[in-house]
Amino acid sequence: MIVSPSILSCDFGNIEKETKMLHDSHADWLHIDVMDGNFVPNISFGFPILKAVSKYTDKVLDVHLMISNPDAYIDEFAKCGAQILTVHFETCTHLHRTIQQIKNKGMKAGVALNPHTPIHVLDEILPELDLVLIMSVNPGFGGQKFIQASVEKVQKIKSIIDNKGLDIIIEVDGGVNLETGKQLAGAGANALVAGSFVFNSDSPSQTIDKLKQL
Ligand code: DX5
Numbered sequence: 478m479i480v481s482p483s484i485l486s487c488d489f490g491n492i493e494k495e496t497k498m499l500h501d502s503h504a505d506w507l508h509i510d511v512m513d514g515n516f517v518p519n520i521s522f523g524f525p526i527l528k529a530v531s532k533y534t535d536k537v538l539d540v541h542l543m544i545s546n547p548d549a550y551i552d553e554f555a556k557c558g559a560q561i562l563t564v565h566f567e568t569c570t571h572l573h574r575t576i577q578q579i580k581n582k583g584m585k586a587g588v589a590l591n592p593h594t595p596i597h598v599l600d601e602i603l604p605e606l607d608l609v610l611i612m613s614v615n616p617g618f619g620g621q622k623f624i625q626a627s628v629e630k631v632q633k634i635k636s637i638i639d640n641k642g643l644d645i646i647i648e649v650d651g652g653v654n655l656e657t658g659k660q661l662a663g664a665g666a667n668a669l670v671a672g673s674f675v676f677n678s679d680s681p682s683q684t685i686d687k688l689k690q691l
């Protein structure tokens with residue numbers, strides 16, 4: 478299992494320490510939640526935090542854009558060290574173009590789906606994608622309750638990907654803990670984002686290890 482702890486729940490007063498802790502852990506990626514107060518009802522952080530994090534780790538930066546008009550910022554995210562750039566289906570009028578732009582900048586391209594967005598909207602674009610991000614909460618905040626219907630959604634996308642013989646990572650984000658993570662692993666998820674579950678635990682690195690074993 479690929480584990481991508483979300484720094485949204487970390488202590489930003491100690492970003493160097495928190496990043497080094499994740500760097501020394503068995504986390505595969507670092508999940509970076511960028512929110513603009515427009516697409517989602519919350520504002521998180523932007524380029525300066527991304528640059529700060531990339532100073533202390535060379536692990537894959539898995540950037541999740543919860544912003545309107547992501548096309549305008551693709552270049553800048555590449556420059557700041559993003560290796561995976563995931564945009565929301567709901568924010569992209571010309572999704573195919575957006576995906577090509579992300580890949581042209583040397584990044585892996587992901588598309589996130591809100592809980593209400595059906596997976597069939599990805600039918601035509603699927604062969605172009607490196608990653609699909611199934612949101613198991615409504616995006617905008619850490620620490621929300623897992624939406625149970627996400628498990629079935631993961632099963633569905635997994636069978637479509639397998640039937641088409643594609644090689645696409647299925648990542649799930651929101652309310653992930655050992656119990657929901659186990660269900661998601663069984664459904665075919667191969668990457669899990671976890672924010673509050675990791676950072677609110679007594680030992681974040683041990684919690685990461687437990688998630689990795691799912
Ligand atoms: C929510 C973000 C998530 C968030 C997950 O909009 O996309 O990545 O950090 O937090 P938890 O794991 O606490 O649900």
Ligand code: ZN
Pocket residue numbers: 483508509510541650670
């Ligand atoms: Zn996220």
